[in-house]
Amino acid sequence: MDNVAADLSRDRPRLGRSSTAERVADILRDRISAGFFQPGQRLSEETISEGLGVSRNTLREAFRLLGHERLLDHKLNRGVFVRLPSAEDVSDLYRVRRVLEGAAVRRKPDERALEGLKEAVLDAERAAGRDDWQGVGTANIRFHQALVSLNDSPRIDEAMRQLLAELRLVFHVMENPRAFHEPFVDRNRTLLGLIEAGEPERAAAYLDDYLDHAERLLIHAYEPNR
């Protein structure tokens, strides 16, 4: 194999990147994350396919994709709805977080990932400084994404991405997201310190307490009206 071909082969995945259905899925995913479509809301095939100028068939392919990511709920003969996680779903999401983040924290951190953690903490603190609670929320999410990336596994990264997208649905039905995100800025800072100090066991214990606290807080503030 010659060098030219070897260098190029890294960019190969970018080639397959397109397809109307996937682009439609991207758009819908963004809208859902942003809260434009609210949890529980039904997405009409006709309305959306018209609005986006794609056929119903293509839109349905996009729906399937998002359904598999648990962002949409597909009910037979009744249509697709923006997922509205139940209290048990929230508990399960935190069980997964304990596993993924717990494993991450026990690993020897590599330099690049550590950098991502530091930046996320800084961003959160800066956002908090200017009362931008939306910004604090997304920075916190970036922190945990970076934390999980310590596992150094593409599949785990992907799973975490989905998990956090699902969690964002929960935030959207909370009455007061600011109160939820604020206290965790300091906690992230502390957790980062323990990791940098090379104290995996203490970091793991701290994280467990962290997640317990967050889960309780979230479930308490969360009463999905169904």
Next chain:
Amino acid sequence: MDNVAADLSRDRPRLGRSSTAERVADILRDRISAGFFQPGQRLSEETISEGLGVSRNTLREAFRLLGHERLLDHKLNRGVFVRLPSAEDVSDLYRVRRVLEGAAVRRKPDERALEGLKEAVLDAERAAGRDDWQGVGTANIRFHQALVSLNDSPRIDEAMRQLLAELRLVFHVMENPRAFHEPFVDRNRTLLGLIEAGEPERAAAYLDDYLDHAERLLIHAYEPNR
């Protein structure tokens, strides 16, 4: 909520059960698991839609489903192919296993899940007794599925199901699966013993070694011809 409704609500998921696309996906999934469609093989839309008597559009919906489970590889304008995992994929799969199974082993096992583990070990031993290496393989897979279920998380169970389906693809391109599965029957028995004895740390250490060994063996015997 009264008791009757509570009891019934467990069966609710089964109600939504149907849809041609999902049934088609089930069929294809089974065929892939069984090795009827070999990794790398292309699945023609025309041939399969004719063979199954469904329209191309419906078949495409099924393809999307399986693509998200990483069983199919969708290449734009070129069709769908049965996934052929790379060596890096195998490594990543084992990274995920270390995380999921490691977390499982450290938890206090509940009675029901323990029962599943015992049965899987017995099945594997019985199958080994009659030289049924296919049977040993599926029993071993059941063992690890049951192991992960100790985490008590539906999402983790689902992730493990997908992971094992993907791993089955790897087994299908191995020249000699019998040699791979055989030595792990005893290991499963030992691991089960450590769990029953309530020695999570020793079980975790044993498991780590177990998975390291399996990964090395698998990657060594695995040279995907691409």
Next chain:
DNA sequence: AACGTAAGGATCGTTGAACAATTCGACAAG
């Protein structure tokens, strides 16, 4: 008032056909 039934409209599920876009192999030209 509670329940079973019927009718109607809206929406989804699935199909079949059609055409554009893309890939791939073959073959000719340099």
Next chain:
DNA sequence: CTTGTCGAATTGTTCAACGATCCTTACGTT
């Protein structure tokens, strides 16, 4: 041996149609 071109085969996407299913409303029965 490399490059350009053509055409067959396959996928990507759209469209229109029809049956199936669900929801609502209305009506009648008990």
